[in-house]
Amino acid sequence: MSTERHPQTTPTYKITCRMIHEAAALERLCQVVRIRGFRIAKMAVETSVQNAEESLYIALTVQGVRPVAMLQSQLEKLHTVAEVILNTTALAPAVGRTA
Amino acid sequence: MNGAQHILEAFHHHNVQTVFGYPGGCIMPLYDALVDDVLVEHVLCRHEQGCALAADGYARASARLGVCIATSGPGATNLITGVANAHRDSVPMLVITGQVPSSLIGTDAFQETDVLGMTLGIVKHSYLVERAEELPGILEEAMELAQTGRPGPVWIDIPKDVLLADIAAVPSQPVTRSQTAAPDLGSAIALLRAAQKPLLYSGGGISLAHAEDSFREFAECSALPAVVTLKGIGNPGKHSAHNLGMLGMHGSRAANRAVDECDLLLVIGARLDDRATGKLNGFAPNARTIHIDTDAAEFNKLRTAELAIRGDLNAIFGVLTQAFRETPLAISDWRKECQTWRTTGGFQAADNEEPLAPITGPAFIRRLSHIAPDNTIIACDVGQHQMWVAQYYQFDHPRHHLTSGGLGTMGFGLPAAIGAQFANRATTVINVAGDGSFMMNAQELATIRRYNLPLKLIIMDNQCLGMVRQQQELFYNNRESQINLDDNPDFVAMARAFDIPALKIERTDQVRRGIETILAYNGPMLLHVAIAREENVWPIVKPGGSNREMIDEARRASADTKEIVA
Numbered sequence: 081m082s083t084e085r086h087p088q089t090t091p092t093y094k095i096t097c098r099m100i101h102e103a104a105a106l107e108r109l110c111q112v113v114r115i116r117g118f119r120i121a122k123m124a125v126e127t128s129v130q131n132a133e134e135s136l137y138i139a140l141t142v143q144g145v146r147p148v149a150m151l152q153s154q155l156e157k158l159h160t161v162a163e164v165i166l167n168t169t170a171l172a173p174a175v176g177r178t179a
Numbered sequence: 180m181n182g183a184q185h186i187l188e189a190f191h192h193h194n195v196q197t198v199f200g201y202p203g204g205c206i207m208p209l210y211d212a213l214v215d216d217v218l219v220e221h222v223l224c225r226h227e228q229g230c231a232l233a234a235d236g237y238a239r240a241s242a243r244l245g246v247c248i249a250t251s252g253p254g255a256t257n258l259i260t261g262v263a264n265a266h267r268d269s270v271p272m273l274v275i276t277g278q279v280p281s282s283l284i285g286t287d288a289f290q291e292t293d294v295l296g297m298t299l300g301i302v303k304h305s306y307l308v309e310r311a312e313e314l315p316g317i318l319e320e321a322m323e324l325a326q327t328g329r330p331g332p333v334w335i336d337i338p339k340d341v342l343l344a345d346i347a348a349v350p351s352q353p354v355t356r357s358q359t360a361a362p363d364l365g366s367a368i369a370l371l372r373a374a375q376k377p378l379l380y381s382g383g384g385i386s387l388a389h390a391e392d393s394f395r396e397f398a399e400c401s402a403l404p405a406v407v408t409l410k411g412i413g414n415p416g417k418h419s420a421h422n423l424g425m426l427g428m429h430g431s432r433a434a435n436r437a438v439d440e441c442d443l444l445l446v447i448g449a450r451l452d453d454r455a456t457g458k459l460n461g462f463a464p465n466a467r468t469i470h471i472d473t474d475a476a477e478f479n480k481l482r483t484a485e486l487a488i489r490g491d492l493n494a495i496f497g498v499l500t501q502a503f504r505e506t507p508l509a510i511s512d513w514r515k516e517c518q519t520w521r522t523t524g525g526f527q528a529a530d531n532e533e534p535l536a537p538i539t540g541p542a543f544i545r546r547l548s549h550i551a552p553d554n555t556i557i558a559c560d561v562g563q564h565q566m567w568v569a570q571y572y573q574f575d576h577p578r579h580h581l582t583s584g585g586l587g588t589m590g591f592g593l594p595a596a597i598g599a600q601f602a603n604r605a606t607t608v609i610n611v612a613g614d615g616s617f618m619m620n621a622q623e624l625a626t627i628r629r630y631n632l633p634l635k636l637i638i639m640d641n642q643c644l645g646m647v648r649q650q651q652e653l654f655y656n657n658r659e660s661q662i663n664l665d666d667n668p669d670f671v672a673m674a675r676a677f678d679i680p681a682l683k684i685e686r687t688d689q690v691r692r693g694i695e696t697i698l699a700y701n702g703p704m705l706l707h708v709a710i711a712r713e714e715n716v717w718p719i720v721k722p723g724g725s726n727r728e729m730i731d732e733a734r735r736a737s738a739d740t741k742e743i744v745a
């Protein structure tokens with residue numbers, strides 16, 4: 081699955097995700113995004129501590145031609161992911177390569 | 180109590196009695212603690228891949244947690260194939276590896292590998308224990324996680340200093356698993372009642388959900404024509420009148436035909452794998468789909484479902500059984516049609532009764548199925564022999580058929596059989612291997628001998644990598660490439676070198692005696708079965724092709740069998 085060849089026309093989605101901050105948390109997230117056919121175009125991460133548990137808040141912009149709901153359900157399946165919110169349906173196609 | 184002792188405590192608490200492992204530097208504190216433990220039996224395999232696959236076979240055969248243990252670095256990397264195998268088939272497994280001491284992580288220390296990073300894609304979840312006091316909680320969580328929801332392997336990587344650290348005893352909480360009520364099934368029942376040609380399609384999820392009995396009750400009561408996936412074999416039981424057999428690439432014509440013609444597909448505990456569906460847009464073209472599973476991520480992944488229902492399968496079957504018991508489905512014409520296909524479109528390789536005729540794969544497996552006792556567990560390897568087992572052995576329970584479905588791991592069968600035998604000491608366990616697959620974990624013959632397991636080993640020796648040879652013949656213009664194994668070792672002598680008696684057969688008139696001899700022998704025994712090199716598995720759908728276009732022997736030479744999609 082290549083998102084690389086047609087970056088201009090590849091649908092783009094924004095996802096926010098909250099997960100427990102533990103070893104390899106971000107790698108786990110990124111691995112799922114990649115293997116399920118998406119490419120990360122933009123990523124912002126913040127940490128916050130609540131009730132002695134450290135959480136990661138991740139804002140992702142991803143590109144891919146597969147249905148994004150599939151990515152959402154795979155992310156939700158991760159044990160340490162508390163919440164996945166798909167912010168919009170497909171955004172305007174990405175311009176050029178941003179990742 | 181140190182970290183290592185905590186691990187054993189967790190095993191006791193969760194009634195883990197058997198673990199499969201291999202020691203080494205960073206895991207030595209755990210092996211030291213094992214010296215004083217009388218409750219946990221540690222099985223020393225001869226390769227970590229053997230440990231992981233044995234733990235997998237143990238879990239599949241027993242419906243319990245499989246546990247494997249290894250050291251850091253090469254110990255952990257050797258586990259990977261076995262863990263990936265468990266992951267692809269959703270087998271509940273706990274993997275414990277030692278890691279270099281915390282202070283050395285990231286320094287390229289001796290036998291350091293980034294286990295966590297390396298295994299992300301093949302585990303349900305994984306942990307690197309960063310603080311000793313977290314270990315007891317992680318152990319509890321990991322064991323629960325591996326066995327609940329959609330099961331899978333959970334890996335805990337533990338630095339050596341954590342294994343040695345003093346950790347306060349934590350009172351363990353009894354695990355309570357709540358029974359969940361069935362979701363609303365009104366629409367599903369309505370769709371089933373409205374359908375004229377409904378078909379039940381079940382997979383490995385039935386046994387993963389411990390729903391074998393309730394499934395069978397539902398299948399019998401609804402009398403829906405049924406097909407099974409490779410991992411669903413045994414779900415309907417060998418006496419089911421409605422079972423059309425396995426569908427897919429090497430499925431029965433009856434099963435593939437029924438899928439092609441049905442107008443409603445009731446998919447339960449299956450993930451619509453490409454080996455089962457063939458080309459997706461030619462799959463069940465006239466059918467609406469109801470998909471029932473424990474894992475919501477399977478819904479609409481490969482095929483859109485009109486109705487997707489997530490929930491506890493036992494509860495769901497309870498409701499469905501009740502509904503169809505009260506008012507049966509009126510589908511007698513469709514049932515009759517399926518019965519006709521069942522009679523004419525089952526697996527039909529002819530037996531050659533000529534005493535001196537060479538042994539054929541299907542005839543041998545059919546005979547094995549007749550002779551082996553009920554409840555025999557068959558652990559297969561991967562290749563043509565695996566498909567002949569799937570086609571011709573009559574399984575009465577899905578846990579009697581251990582097969583590497585998702586990953587297709589050659590070398591699975593022998594260690595998986597070892598695990599199954601540890602889980603069921605009094606049951607007949609048989610490994611059916613190809614000559615290629617057998618050599619992938621042959622070192623585990625030493626494990627069989629050491630524990631004196633009464634395993635029966637069958638090598639179906641066609642002197643080649645048969646499944647690859649078949650595809651080269653059919654789809655690559657018969658251009659054989661690197662499949663020749665005519666320099667195999669003498670398997671009988673090899674078994675004997677491990678002090679395992681063995682015998683070889685090569686003619687039809689030797690089959691019965693050969694099978695009876697190994698089954699009657701009080702201990703492990705190997706049967707080397709010579710079969711023809713050129714034999715193929717029929718029927719076959721070309722990879723990427725539609726299940727409607729099954730190729731059988733008569734069409735083997737036709738030009739349009741060339742592979743289009745790899």
Ligand SMILES: Cc1ncc(C[n+]2csc(CCOP(=O)(O)OP(=O)(O)O)c2C)c(N)n1
Pocket residue numbers: 560561562563564565587588589590612613614615616617639641643644645646647
């Ligand atoms: C570890 C591994 N390597 C390679 C393959 C690809 N492969 C699938 S079937 C097969 C041939 C198996 O040969 P054998 O065990 O002799 O069984 P046969 O097909 O002859 O019955 C191969 C190489 C695999 N499935 N697993």
